[in-house]
Amino acid sequence: MIIQKSTHPRIAQFDPQNFSFGNTFIDHMIICEYENGKWGDLKLIPYGPLPFTPAMMGVNYGQACFEGMKAYKDKDGQVFLFRPEKNFKRINRSASRLAMPEVTEEMFLGGLKALVDCDRAWIPQGEGMSLYIRPLIFATEEALKARIANKFMFAIVATPAKSYYTAPVSVKISDHYSRAANGGVGFAKAAGNYAASFYPTQLAIEEGYEQIIWTDDATHEYFEESGTMNVFVRINDTIYTPPTSEKILDGVTRDSFIQLAKHRGIDLKVEPIAVKDVIAAQKNGSLKEVWGVGTAVVTSAFEAIGYQGEKLELPKLGEEESFALILKKDLVDIQTNQAEDPFGWRVLVENTITETV
Numbered sequence: 001m002i003i004q005k006s007t008h009p010r011i012a013q014f015d016p017q018n019f020s021f022g023n024t025f026i027d028h029m030i031i032c033e034y035e036n037g038k039w040g041d042l043k044l045i046p047y048g049p050l051p052f053t054p055a056m057m058g059v060n061y062g063q064a065c066f067e068g069m070k071a072y073k074d075k076d077g078q079v080f081l082f083r084p085e086k087n088f089k090r091i092n093r094s095a096s097r098l099a100m101p102e103v104t105e106e107m108f109l110g111g112l113k114a115l116v117d118c119d120r121a122w123i124p125q126g127e128g129m130s131l132y133i134r135p136l137i138f139a140t141e142e143a144l145k146a147r148i149a150n151k152f153m154f155a156i157v158a159t160p161a162k163s164y165y166t167a168p169v170s171v172k173i174s175d176h177y178s179r180a181a182n183g184g185v186g187f188a189k190a191a192g193n194y195a196a197s198f199y200p201t202q203l204a205i206e207e208g209y210e211q212i213i214w215t216d217d218a219t220h221e222y223f224e225e226s227g228t229m230n231v232f233v234r235i236n237d238t239i240y241t242p243p244t245s246e247k248i249l250d251g252v253t254r255d256s257f258i259q260l261a262k263h264r265g266i267d268l269k270v271e272p273i274a275v276k277d278v279i280a281a282q283k284n285g286s287l288k289e290v291w292g293v294g295t296a297v298v299t300s301a302f303e304a305i306g307y308q309g310e311k312l313e314l315p316k317l318g319e320e321e322s323f324a325l326i327l328k329k330d331l332v333d334i335q336t337n338q339a340e341d342p343f344g345w346r347v348l349v350e351n352t353i354t355e356t357v
């Protein structure tokens, strides 16, 4: 790895009590360029703009995919990643589907650890704090030709993140728009999947909802995901979540929730969720909770679901009664080293670069 440390670090001006998530970037980034059929040197360099033209294929044809993950700092200042090998495997599944070269373990996990180690001072400490990390691969070839590009970049950038608390939101069950289709790219973290979801989400916002529950594209009769998160439904004391598929992204948080529920002995079924069953359960009072899960906010609880013009309220459960909140706490306690990790999910980021460079 080639390491070029910043000569103008901004860390001294960073205020962990007062910063803006998503547009405050740590001092360094990782880049690696693919050309002539192979990846070049992995580089850790100062964060900043790169020279591209509007003829870059990634922005014209959308050959781009990404990952979202976090690093956490415990009370003693130790830094951990959470199940990073899951993100490594997933970015390569996304890359393959989008006809982009896969990255090596050394590039992904090695780059991740070096970057987080180097900029560990940027990771805010305390309740709900973390570093949000964005690995990505995109086509950089300068050509207006609708075909697989022959130049790509792998990069990792990161932004400090705070509080997991998000107020319960109301969500609209989609009966027209779809996020994914059979044979499509729904299982991949393709950049274009997000672009395609913004307009329907904006329409839902104009109707008084915050988010969409995506249903299957053929019939709109089954739940798939919620916004950019996987979805869980609790009816009486059983949790349901749909199986992953070509259309349902295999979320790390989803998988962790499933394992944590089993560990606690909570009844959980991975099976298709029919919209009509959820509506019927709401009407007869057995629908207890509906929530989304993903790395960014861990859990987003829903207070109401909209279906065909009707807004159906969900019960307000306390912290001790809500499976969503109980499992969220179990997960966050493991991520932040406040609880035993029986699953071996935490990965310590060794302190090397900061001391040797």
Ligand SMILES: *Cc1c(COP(=O)(O)O)cnc(C)c1O
Pocket (backbone or CB within 6 Å): 068, 189, 225, 227, 228, 229, 230, 249, 250, 251, 252, 253, 254, 293, 294, 295, 296
């Ligand atoms: C990233 C993502 C998720 C959540 O995955 P996590 O690994 O839990 O962060 C769920 N659905 C979609 C569509 C996503 O892009």
